[in-house]
Amino acid sequence: MDDILKIDDLKKEFLSLQSFIYFDENDFLREKCSDEVALQKVIRDFEKAIFEGTNRSQTEELIFLYGTIGNLYRIKGEMKPAIEVLSKAVELSEGNKQISNLIRLGEALKYADQYQQALSIFNAVINQCKQEHSQLLDFAYQHKGKCLLELEEISEAYECFQKAMDLRVRKGDESLIDSTQKALNFVKHHGGLE
The missing domain is CATH 1.25.40 (Serine Threonine Protein Phosphatase 5, Tetratricopeptide repeat)
Incomplete structure (x- = not known):
């Protein structure tokens, strides 16, 4: 029960961060965050949940954690950890969750200026x-x-x-x-x- 509350709390924290995320019209509509401190706090909380092993047997929770933290790293501009974590999310997931995480991985590759790899993923x-x-x-x-x-x-x-x-x-x-x-x-x- 404790893990469920923790995941629910993380989801609420992530949703509260959405008010600071915007599409930058001066940078090809890339997602950015207007509150770096809030973004870093959410990343830290998600990392803590992964490292503490938030019910590691729950694959769905790990997919959520990896997918979200990878996306947040991308928005923050940290492409190496974004690509690494999103690759883990892709490996763990299937069906629509895998598709969603592949799109996120493609975005991270695009932000890392690896356009051809990103296009290959989007086409697939x-x-x-x-x-x-x-x-x-x-x-x-x-x-x-x-x-x-x-x-x-x-x-x-x-x-x-x-x-x-x-x-x-x-x-x-x-x-x-x-x-x-x-x-x-x-x-x-x-x-x-x-």
Whole structure:
């Protein structure tokens, strides 16, 4: 029971951090955090939970911890630990959780300027999503589009964002639609497609 409360507390702490995370329109819509102290505290708390062995037999908890901490390292700009921890999350997971962690790993590789490796992951994830009829296909297209945007492959990026938008409109999730609309607007404005 103690472990469940601890994980729930970590989830609440992570959610409270979301108010400080934003997409930097001056840096290809990369995720950043406006409160480095809060970000570091959440990372420390997640690391502590892993090192204390928060019920190590609970694979689901480890996947959550590794996936989240890897994502936070990426946002903080620490790519080496981000890639290492996200690779562990990918190894432990399967199905949609693996797809989600592969997308996160692709993002970390992109932030580390390893664009071709990131694109390989995004392409593999897109294929996996199509084969498994995963509801995460829109995320795969969105993140591939962001990678292509940084490579200045503007029309290909726009095409990926448009595919993500079509899927997200079908889902009807306004926050996802808004996120993709920002990406489409960014491409139109900065990519000369206006």
